[in-house]
Amino acid sequence: MYRLLTTMALYAFAALLLPCFTAAQTEAPLKRFAFSHPQMGTLFNISLYAADSTQARKAADAAKARIDEINNSMSDYMPTSELSKLSLTSGSKKAVTVSEPLWLVLSASQELAVQTKGAFDVTVGALSKVWRKAIRQKTMPAKSEISTARKSVGYKKMQLNAADKSVQLNAPNMQLDLGAIAKGYALDEALKAIEQHQVSRALIQGGGDLVAGDAPPGQPGWQIFAKWVTPQGQLRDTLLQVKRCAVATSGALYRFLESDGKRFSHIIDPRTGMGVTHAAMVSVQAPTAMQADALATAISVMGPRKGFAWLQKNYKAIPAIVTFQEKGKPVQLGKLRE
Ligand code: AMP
Ligand code: MG
Numbered sequence: 001m002y003r004l005l006t007t008m009a010l011y012a013f014a015a016l017l018l019p020c021f022t023a024a025q026t027e028a029p030l031k032r033f034a035f036s037h038p039q040m041g042t043l044f045n046i047s048l049y050a051a052d053s054t055q056a057r058k059a060a061d062a063a064k065a066r067i068d069e070i071n072n073s074m075s076d077y078m079p080t081s082e083l084s085k086l087s088l089t090s091g092s093k094k095a096v097t098v099s100e101p102l103w104l105v106l107s108a109s110q111e112l113a114v115q116t117k118g119a120f121d122v123t124v125g126a127l128s129k130v131w132r133k134a135i136r137q138k139t140m141p142a143k144s145e146i147s148t149a150r151k152s153v154g155y156k157k158m159q160l161n162a163a164d165k166s167v168q169l170n171a172p173n174m175q176l177d178l179g180a181i182a183k184g185y186a187l188d189e190a191l192k193a194i195e196q197h198q199v200s201r202a203l204i205q206g207g208g209d210l211v212a213g214d215a216p217p218g219q220p221g222w223q224i225f226a227k228w229v230t231p232q233g234q235l236r237d238t239l240l241q242v243k244r245c246a247v248a249t250s251g252a253l254y255r256f257l258e259s260d261g262k263r264f265s266h267i268i269d270p271r272t273g274m275g276v277t278h279a280a281m282v283s284v285q286a287p288t289a290m291q292a293d294a295l296a297t298a299i300s301v302m303g304p305r306k307g308f309a310w311l312q313k314n315y316k317a318i319p320a321i322v323t324f325q326e327k328g329k330p331v332q333l334g335k336l337r338e
Contacts, residue, residue: 030217031200035060039067040183041076042207048194049201049216059197063190070189073102074182076175083176087125090152091172095161103165103289103322105159105185113155115314120298125175126152126255130268131275135257140264146273153270176314180267182291185246187211208249211289215243221338238321241338246289250296251281267300277332280304280324284311285336293319308333332335 030049032150037044046063050056050078082102089096109122111310126149135139152173169176183206191211194202200214215221222243224301226305240247252265257275264275282299286292295318299307303325311320322333 017176030058031067032216033057033060035064037067039063039071040186040206041077042183044187044190044204046190046194047203047222048199050197051197053222055197055199058192059199059202062193062197066189067186067206070101070182070186073099074105074178074185076128076177076179083178086167087169090169090174093168093170095164095168097158097164097166100165101185101189103160103167104178105181106167107162108157108290108294109159109178109181110160111153112298115215116180116268116298116302116310118155118178119301120294121153121155122178122181123153123155123158123169123174123270124175124270125152125177126150126173127268127270127273128177128179128266129175130267131257133262134264134275135255135266136262138257140233140257150270150273153273180250180297181290181294183207183209184211184246184289184291187246187289187293208251209220209247209289209293211246212242212244215241224286236323236332238336240336242285242311244287245287246292247283247285247336248289248292248296249283250293252276252279252300265300267297276301276302276303280307280322282307282320283319283328283336284320284324286318291318304331304333 022201029279030051032049035046044067046060048056048059076083078084082099086096087156111142112120130141130145130149146160152171152245157171159170174305187206187209188211191202191213200215201216204211212222221243224240224242225237252263252267255266256263262277263279264277267276269276280300282296284292284296286295298313302310305323308320308322319337320334321336324331
């Protein structure tokens with residue numbers, strides 16, 4: 001979604017570094033391979049180290065297939081997806097048993113909805129459609145459109161039954177939208193698929209999110225190069241070396257509607273029905289990309305200061321960096337960890 005976060009894998013001076021790493025001396029020499037895969041409205045980029053091109057291709061193909069499977073289940077753009085079919089049952093008083101992956105993502109979403117008192121809410125779909133159209137047409141939505149959509153939004157109207165992993169949507173026209181979390185889940189699953197092919201040194205990016213497996217041979221981590229544009233248009237770079245963690249970025253930089261001097265984002269506050277207007281950029285570093293993705297959006301909804309304070313209180317061990325504008329000046333809170 002955001003093309004700001006780009007990565008550069010370091011071409012290490014292996015000959016110089018190898019003597020420091022005894023494990024590397026016993027391993028077959030690994031080569032770096034790169035693949036890309038368009039899906040979920042973005043481009044997934046896979047970098048990995050494998051013994052040869054056959055192993056690399058098999059691992060990458062498994063990752064691509066897994067990303068496609070998750071999209072087929074969780075896309076709200078595809079009318080045939082499991083998620084869209086579930087949304088169609090809303091208001092019918094029927095509970096529908098869902099697949100294991102969809103259950104896992106919906107349960108994690110619901111847990112965060114409770115924790116954030118509805119700032120993060122995947123039942124936001126009806127409002128997402130209103131704002132997507134508004135952004136596309138560059139026209140503010142009518143108040144009546146927003147109030148109608150709000151009737152179909154609210155995490156308390158989504159009932160999850162753990163006993164049979166079923167979901168009941170208790171208002172008509174509810175539309176689930178996993179746009180804030182499914183990409184992260186897909187990244188985690190893509191890494192697992194790669195690891196099943198005995199490849200552990202991999203980095204996968206999808207839009208502004210990434211997940212890192214083990215570090216490249218002889219290196220402490222994958223070098224990720226985070227580019228930041230402040231609301232004033234200044235470019236900032238953060239260089240990090242990461243392994244076995246995920247970083248997700250959320251923000252309103254590209255997708256917004258300008259009206260009356262305000263920028264209304266595609267990120268919506270479900271409690272008001274309005275696109276958020278603070279234009280903050282939020283990056284969260286977490287053990288899984290699903291968690292990083294969801295938390296980054298949650299902070300975006302709560303607003304930069306409130307959201308960052310909330311994270312520090314509720315997720316002490318999870319680093320985040322938040323950039324925004326306050327009284328005409330760019331402000332940055334927090335930092336990511338190497
Ligand atoms: P992200 O880029 O991960 O921050 O996700 C943004 C997307 O999440 C939007 O384009 C919507 O599809 C969806 N979304 C918008 N507002 C919310 C919200 N309050 N809670 C959960 N998902 C949201
Ligand atoms: Mg997100």
